[in-house]
Amino acid sequence: MVHLIANLLQQALGAVGLSGFAFIINPIVSAVVMFGGISVFVMFLVWMERKVSAHMQSRIGPNRVGVFGLLQTVADALKLTTKEDIKPVHRDKIPYYIAPIIAFVATFAGMIVIPFDKGVSVQNLNIGILYVISITSFTVIAILSAGWSSNNKFALLGGFRSAAQIVSYEVPLVMSLVPVIMTAGTLNLNNVVEYQQKAGYWFVVPQFIAFLIFITSATAEANRAPFDIPEAESELIGGFHTEYSGVKFAMFFLGEYIAIIVSSAVAVTVFLGGWLPLPFLGSLPIPGFAWFVAKLLFVIYLIMAFRWTFPRLRVDQLMDFGWKVLIPISILNILITGFCILFFGKGV
Amino acid sequence: MANTIFYLIAGIIICSAFLVVTLRNLFHCALFLALAMFGVSGVFLFLNFEFLAIVQVLIYVGAVTVLIIFGIMLTRNVMDDKTRVLNKQVFLAIIAAAAVMTISFSAVGKSVFFEGDHPTITMAETSAAPDPPKPSSLGQNDVYALGLELIRPEKGYAFSFEFVSVLLLSALVGAIVVARKEKS
Amino acid sequence: MNSIPVLHFLYLSIILFSIGLFGVLIRKNAISVLMGVELMLNAVNINYLAFAKYWNWNTLTGPVFVVFVITIAAAEAAVALAIIISIYRQMKSTNVDEVHYLRG
C-alpha cells in the first residue's frame, strides 16, 4: 500500500516537472504512514499503561470514555492540543522551541530501521543497530536544551540529571549489544534476525545477561521508573519539561513513548527473534508482523511492570549501579563471548 | 538534484560553523556546533561512508557536544556578563584566517584536481569507467573491512589501534583526576 | 550517484577549517576555543574521506585515520573540559587570556 501511494505521488511530481525530487517521495510517504501508525499505537500504550498500573494497584483504571476506556487517551490528546500554550517570559527562545522537536524527531527516526517482518522496514541499513543508538542519543541535547532554556532551576536540574543518566546508561546499552553483534557478525537488524532463524535459537538464551542489561539500560534511557529521577514529580516537579505545556509537552510525551517502543523493538529484534514465531508454533498461520507486535507488547509490559515493582533509586545509587555494576558485567560478558567464539567457533 | 542537497548541507555547515565562532551565547554556539557536526555526517553519507557518518553522529553529537554543553553549564556564571567575548587580536586573526583560507584555495587551485583530467576526479567519472577500481571491501561490508584494517597484524594499524586504546584509557583517568574536587 | 567534483569537498573543508581557526584565534572563552578546534578536526575528516573516495580506492587509510581522529577528538574534549573546569574552580574564569601564568 505504501508503494502504491508512493508511485502515484511520483507520477504526480513528474507531471508538474519535478521528477528530480522523486527520490524523496518514498521516505516521505513512509514517514507519514509510520507517524500515523505510531501515534495510534502510542495512544494504545498510554491506555495500556494506565490499565497495567491500575491492575497492579488493584484498581480498575480508565473505563468511562469508550469501551474499556479505550478512547480516554484520545480525549486527553484533544485536551492537550487545545490547551493554552503557557511560555516562560525569560525563556531562551531558539532552544525552547527546538527541544521538543528534537526529542520527538530523534526517537521517531530510530523507528525507520526496525524490521517489523521479514524485509519490512523503511530502510534496511547495514549498520542498523548503530544507527538506532546514535540517532536516539540526540534526545540528550533536546533534554539539555529544554532544561536550559526554560530558565527554571528545577527544569535545569532535571535536565542535568537526565542527561547524565542517559549518557551513563548508553554505555552498558551499547555494550550489551556487542556480544550479539560479535556472534552474528553483522550490524544489520534484518540479518541478526535471520541469523537467529538459521541458528535455531534466540539470543536471549545464550545472552540472557546481556538481555537483562539491555532492558535495564533501556528503562533508564527512557527515564522511566525506577530510574525516573529526572522527572520525579515528588522531587523536581516535572523535570526538564516542567515549563512545557500543550502541544510541546505532547511532543515530549510522545517522544518518551516512542523511545520505549524503539528500545523494546530493538530488544525484540536482537534478543527475541524479531518476527520469528515462538518455538513449536511455527506452523500456525500467523504472520510475522503479528509475532513481532506480540513480543513488543510483552517487552513493553515488562517495562511497565518495572515501574510498579521497584522503588525509585537515589542519584548516587543510580550512577553507581550504571558504572560499577552494569558496565563491568557487560565488559565481562563481551570478554567471555569473545573467548567462546575464539575457542568454539561462531555457534555460541 | 542530489547535488542540490549537498550544497544545501554545505551551506548549513558553513553558516552554523560561522555562528559557532561568532555568537555571544555559548549555549547557542554548542547547539550550532551539533548542527554543524550533523551536517558533516551528512557529507560523509554523500561520500558513501555510512559507518563513519553514524560514528560521527554518535561521538560528536551524542558525546562531545553533550560534554561541551555540560562544560558550559558548569562554568556558566561567566557567560552572561557584559565583558567582551572576543579578544584583542581580532583584526590580526581575521587576516591570518583569511590568509590561510586564501593560500589553501590557491594551493588546491594549483593541484592536479583543478585540471580536471585525472580519472578519479569526480564520482561520476569513476562510476562511468568500464571497470571501476572499487574493491569489495567498501560498500556492503565496509565495517568489516575497516575493522580488519584496524587490527590486521601485518601492515595494518594494529599498533596504532592499541595505542589509541591506551590513549583513551589515560584520557579517561586523566580527566577524572584533573576534574575531581580535592578532598577537604 | 552524484557528480560533485572533489574540489567542492575540498572547498567546504577549507572554509570550515578557516572558520574553526578564526574561532580559535578570536574567542576569549576556552570552551569556544575548544569548539573551534572541533570544527577544524571535522574539516580534516572531510578531507580524509574525500581523498579516500576520489583518489585512493585500494586502501582504507583515510577512513582508518578518520576513526583515529574521532577517537582522539573525543579524548581531547574530555581532557580539555576537565582542565577547563579545574581552571574555573581555581580562577572563577574560563577566559584564555586571563590564564597566563607562563608569561615571560
Place this chain on the structure above:
Amino acid sequence: MIEYSWLIPTMPALAYAVIILFTRRSKVLSGLISILTMAACLGLSVGILIEVLAKAPADRVISISWSWLEIPPWTAHVGVLIDPLSVNMLLVVTLISLLVQIYSWGYMHGEVRFSSYYSYLSLFTSSMLLLVLSNNFLQIFVGWELVGLCSYLLIGFWYFKPEAADACKKAFVVNRVGDMGFLMGVITIGMVFQTFDFAEVEKMVSTGVANGTFQTGFIAGIALLLFCGAVGKSAQFPLHVWLPDAMEGPTPVSALIHAATMVAAGVFMVARTYSLFLVDQHAMTVVAFIGGFTALFAASIALAQDDIKRILAYSTLSQLGYMIMALGVGGYTSGMFHLTTHACFKALLFLGAGSVIHGVHNQDIWKMGGLWKKMGITAATFVIATLAIAGIFPLAGFWSKDAILAAVYESQIPGHIVLYFAAVFTAFLTAFYMFRLFFVVFTGEPRDHHAHDHAHESPFTMTIPLMILAILSISVGWLNLPGFDAYSKFVYHGEFHEEVFNWTMAWASLLVAIAGIILSALFYYWKVFSAEKTAETFKPIYLLLKNKYYVDEFYGWMVKKFVFGLASICTWFDDNVVDDGMVDGSGWITRKMGSLFSLTQTGYVQNYALVIFGAVAVIYLMVSF
C-alpha cells in the same frame, strides 16, 4: 681442562658475589665458600699444568678470545692465554691463596667482618687470576686496577685505625702514579698497533723493527711506560714507599698480596711484555739498574728496622728488586724462578710472623725473644724460610738467587759488574738482617715477660699452611737442579738454551751468605759485639737507615712546595678567570638573552596560535614565489 680455564677467575668472582649478597651473616659458610672455591681453582690449575706439560713445547701457547666490545677500529677482547708463564703464575697464585685463606681461618678468628674479609680475598684472587690469564693489554689493565682496589680494601680493612686508613690511601695514590704510565703505554699501544692482543703486538713489533717501521727507541719508550706500572705495583724505587706502610693490613693479607702475588704482578707484566723490552738495550739497562738499586737500597733500610713486618716488607722490596734486575739483564727464566721460590718462602715468613704476632700481640721485635721454646712449629718453619731467603744450599733460595747472580754476571749490559757486586752485597745484607730478625725474636732471653707468658703456639689451621710452605721452601728449588732443569725447560722466552750451572759463583754467594749469618750471630746471638754501640758509633748512617733515607719526608716536602704552589696558581685562575669571567659571564649573557626572548612569551595561547598560522602563510608565500 684448558677449555674450562675461564672458570678460574670466574669462580672466585662468583664466590665474592655470593658472600657479599647472601651469606654475609654466616661466617662459617662464607669462609667455606671462599676456601672451597680456591681449592677448586687450584685443582683446575693443576689439571691445566698437566695438560700443558703433555704437549710439545711448541704447542704450549693457547689463546682463547671472546669479543667484549667493538669500537672501530679497535675490538676489545676478553680472553685467556695459557702458556708456561701463566700456568706458573696460576699455580703460585692459587696455591698461596688457598694456604693463606686456610691460615686466615685461624688468624682472623673472632673478627667481626670475617665474611667481608673472605669476600675481599676472593675478589682479589679473582682479579689477580684475571690479570694472570689475560691475553691482551686491556684486560690486564682491568685486572691490574682491580687488584689495586682489593689491595686498598684489604690494607684498610681495619679502617678505624688511622694508620691503616692513611696507609691504604697512600698505597692507592702511589700506585696511581705508576698506573698513569701504564695506562699511557696501553693507550699508545692501542693507537699504534690498533690491537691490544699480546701475540699480535709482539708479532708487529718484531716485524716492524726488522723492516724499520718502528724505531727501537720508540718501542723502548712504550716499554718504559709499561715499566712505570711495574715500578708502582712491584714497589720499585722511587715508588716503593707504599709497601712498608701497607703492613697495616692483616698479616695474611701481607703474605698473599704484599709478598707473594700482587707485588709480583709488576714482574709478571714485564715478563709478559718482554719482547718490547728486548728490542732496545737501553730499556733493559734502566730496568736492571732500577731493580738492582732497589734491592740494595731496601736491604740496607731493613738493617735498622724494629717492626717485624716492616723488616719483611723491605726484604720483599729487595727481593722484588732482584727479580726486576734479573729480567733487566735478560735472565727471564731466573727472574720468574725467583718469583716462584720467593712466593713460597716470603709467604712462609709473613705467615710465621703472623703466627708470632698472633701469639704475643705485638710487632716490635725488641719486645719478643726466646719464643723458640714456646712456638716450636712456627720457629722451625721460620728458620727454614730464613735459610731459604739467605740462599743456603740446598734450599729454594739458593738455586734461584744463584741463577740471578749468574745471569747478572754473564749479561752484556753496560755496568753489569757493578750490578753483580751490588747483588752479592745485597745477598750478604739479606742474610744478615734476616738472621738478626730470627735471633732477636726466637732466641735469647724473653725481653717482655708479660708478652712471653702469654705467647702460645697457633692453632693447626695456621700451622698446617706453615708446614706445607716450609716443605715447598725447601723443595721448590730442586725443580731446577743442575742437569735436571725442569723449570728452565718449561718457562723461557724465545728459544730454549741450556744454561751451565756456575758452581764457582754458587759457592761464592753461599760463602757470602754464611758470612752474613755469622756476623749476625756475633751481634745478636753470641753478643760478641754490641749492636747498640755500633749504632752509636755510626749514628748518622744508622739514623739515615732508620728513617728510610728520608724518602717519605722528601716527598712530603716536594708536595708542599711544588704541588701546593701549582694548586694555588690554579685556584687563582679558577676563581678569577673561570668563575668570575666565564661562568658568571655566560650566566649573565644567558640571563640577558632570556629576558630579551621572554618578551615573546606573552602567556596568551592564542598569540602563539596566531603566530604559528601567520608563519604558515608566510612560509607558503616564500615557497611559492
